[in-house]
Amino acid sequence: MPPFAGFIDCHSHLAPTGDDGARSVEEGVGLAQEARRAGTAVLFLTPHVWPELPMHDARERRFRAAVAAMAEAPDLPELRIGFELTPDAALLDDDPRRYALAGTGLCLVETPFSGRLRTFYALAEHVEAAGLLPLIAHPERSLSLTGAPAEVARLLERGWPVQVTGASLTGRNGPDSERLALRLLRSAAQCVVASDGHRAYRPAVLDAAWQRVVAELGVEAAERAFGGAEIPGLSAAAS
Template sequence: MRPRFVDCHSHVVPSGDDGAKSHADGIDLCKLAARAGTEILYATPHVWPHLVLTEQRERVIRQAFEELRRDAPLELRLGFELTPAPPLLEEDPARYVLEGTRLVLVEVPFAGPADELWALAEHIETAGLVPLVAHPERTEVVRALPELAEELAERAWPLQVNSTSITGRHGPEAEALAWRFIEQGHAKIVASDGHRLTRPARLDDAYELVSARVGEEAALPLFDGSGLRTRDRRPLPSRAGARDA
């Protein structure tokens, strides 16, 4: 029997970023995800230095999210994907937590050094939360120095690799690094980072490849939401409707 997947990274809610452009787009993406075996899907709109989460933008996103949650054929949860930037160090990271978890999704910048990533990850940790490091395998800094990602993982900051890196969509370098992090045990989660129908939110194809290489027993925890549970059992940050992942 095919497992049910938990996908903690996608852009299915229209939010002004480069993901879904409309409710209809979002529904199409959710339907495809459900058909591919995803049971719980996180919508994680980008928070970019040039597209921050103003109160106005947050209201619009939450409204769009509620409408999508109502109509989607799977369980939809909300989070955000942070691109490290100094203003985020002045904010309470609990605002951005993945619903029902202690994790805050933070991407490794595609270009440039990792200093701001370290600063933001430490800020999140100081707030009693855990940074979840998105797609390190796709970034210049980690391609130049893969040990950097391993250092992050050794801080108990889990690595999330993209399913599309495993399937080779982002080229041989990202593919090789994704496998390296999986085989070393540093990657804790595989997520789709799905943006649009040509780059959908699906995990089934990557799951087939990972289970063929490392076995189903080792593959499953990367796909079933196990990686979203953290050891810290303090109460979750207050958030309406938050549930355990």
């Protein structure tokens, strides 16, 4: 394994796009600089693609312009473009390749916070059918999975890479999420930790989660989980 060069954070909302992430380039820059100070080397900006806020062309142009403006600032992690897909039937008619994390064959698919998982599975399979690998965002935060070991086993059987959110590992999302986050780190075939940072109240920092994983699993496992080494395409994209 190459020397650890910092966290690869594959999930954040620090680019202003009209969702619940950063509201301006300046706010996004401040949050990204904070992430850099906390040890993040590469930061993917992944605005929500919501049923009520799709990624239409004008929004995507604004997003890319905002990222270009942010990249002018000093002391940032390397910025990469991506998206986070919320399961919705309309996305089944869309080409997932437009939503890939830049430079990877991955597509970030959100686990629903509650309710049935049928559309989630349909979207992840749609991503696979397009030749991409779905990267499953924060399953530990889903009420459909916490306390439902059979559902977790069903998900893990698919072998898809899993993204666990740092704040879950430090207990901020409650004990059930904390427990499942640690279980996923131990048992998922491929697992990466990301911030899912939004604004000052949910910053894109990973240092506290890093400390927790080092304490639980040791530094080598932490380097794999925070450097994306287990996820095909992720660490290569960042090098």
